Amino acid sequence: MTRMRALRSGLLACAMAVAAFAGPVSGQGVGVRAYLSPGNTVAVGRPFVLNVEIAGTQSLTEEPQVPDLGSFAQYLGSSTQSSMQMVNGQTSVSLTVQYRFQALREGTFEIPAFEVAAGGAMHTTEPLTVMISSTPQPSGQSGGAGGDGGIPARDLFVTAEATKTRVRDGEPFVVEYRIWTLVDVSSFNFTRVPEPQGFWVEDVTPAGQPQVEQLTRNGRSYTTAVIRRVALVPSGPGEKTLDPVALEVQVRVRRSDPFGDFFGNPFGASVVPTAILSNPLTVSVAPLPPGRPEPFSGVVGRLTITATIDRDSVDANEAVTLTVRASGEGNIRAVPAPVLGLPPDFEVFPPEISESVEPFGPGLSGEKTFEYVLIPRAPGNREIPAITMGYFDERAGAYRTASTGALALEVTGVAGEGPGDVARGGVAQLREDIRFIRLGAGTLQARDRPLFAGAAFWMLALLPLVGVAGAVAVRRQRDLLEGDVAYARGRRASRVAKKRLAEARLLAAGTDARPFYAEVARALRGLVADRLNLAEAGLQSTELDQRLGARGVPEGTVAEVRACLEHCDRQRFAPLGIDPHEKERFLDRVGDVMTALDKAIRR
Structure with missing residues (x-):
């Protein structure tokens, strides 16, 4: 083992010597x-x-x-x-x-x-x-294995499966993306997640690491995990297609080349990036039948609504809280604020709305709450009318109506002022705004004081010395900047990076995302290169991680720098439709990363 290390070190030294001898070609x-x-x-x-x-x-x-x-x-x-x-x-x-x-x-x-x-x-x-x-990717087949490793498609693939492929307009369903592998996967990331056209989408992927399990498919036992789960609600009838998602998977493979093992990984393994693509999905969306009741909630599934008040007796001009809850199966988020139908002597404030949804069976379930503050202005036995909402019962194939009961409210006291009345009162003078003018003038006294006893004299006398010292300091700083390239680059790194970010901000409003992300990447990559005195062009992720780690930059900051640069690259080479607000948020994120990076390197 010692001889192998010595031989390897000798070969590397020879290679470095040849490179040094070659110099500029x-x-x-x-x-x-x-x-x-x-x-x-x-x-x-x-x-x-x-x-x-x-x-x-x-x-x-x-x-x-x-x-x-x-x-x-x-x-x-x-x-x-x-x-x-x-x-x-x-x-x-x-x-x-x-x-x-x-x-x-x-x-x-x-x-x-x-x-x-x-x-x-x-x-x-x-x-x-x-x-x-035009070779299609059949369900259960990989989008392909790339690179050095020759991974068969059946050994690594991702599938997309829907809980329903025939639904009604407005009926939610869930799509699961599951990875299947017979090889050693170290990590993966989504490189393309198309926005479904004609669907409302909510990500319902469980938090934390995917749960790994062993399942049999086509007679083979795979290691598998659900890596993404989304709920979709169609927003119109027709045949709709969900485009495939793309992943890049890092696969550990063992090499059979002894020379590759000798010069490369001593454990005989390397990581091969492999691209895979899910299968597309086609969903048939049928329209809802005519005759929907009004008001219609938009829910396709089951719906229950309840209404309560926090007290059944209140004085006039005092507040009472009305809580309306809509719960059930379906797209509960679509439920609109209910129509209350209150008498005109009730003042009603806009409701506070809260909601929660989660996967349930093949679709979604959840609850949506509306909290109203009501102020009755007149006494008497009042009634809050029943609230009704229509929905489509998918199991029965018919429209139904959910309703609450009427609520009785006893209002005591006397009628108060309406919301438009203003209480009037006198104007009281609390204090005088302007103090009186003093009529007597003060006395002035002359003081005999030598000129050199004043601070101004000494400031003027020392000014030439300060000027000479400043000129010497400026000259030394200029000589240092001209003679030490690394020092000069480090001094101007933040200023240049901020200037580039400002130029990127001007490009954020444009329709073409490429110049914007190119300028942001230039600003971030230039900051790293200037701070570490490296060549900006060709600065790769591996070298960046090693260099920043050697300078004591925290792993979280290094990972964020790498993530920002990778995001810029993806948008530059395959730009998606990014709105200006998303660009502004990304600029803020990069600005925070640059600040953290500067602080870590300067420590």
């Missing part, structure tokens, strides 16, 4: 090309890689301006690889930036040419064509 011009791997043809749900290879250099002036592929592919992540070769005494180097995507829909698509800044010049790639095959 002379005689090798900088060239750029783009290509797809594993090829130009890919199946729906399978991953592919857009490679940007820069020959003749191992550094980038700025990140390549990769075009938007969001119409047919989902961005998964990026990485960089560098290489150096010596052939017949000639040294050549190259840098490859790899952008991983997942194919989403069938067709032939063009990736247009784009520019790459390298070697002090702008280079343009050739356009590429990617053909996504």
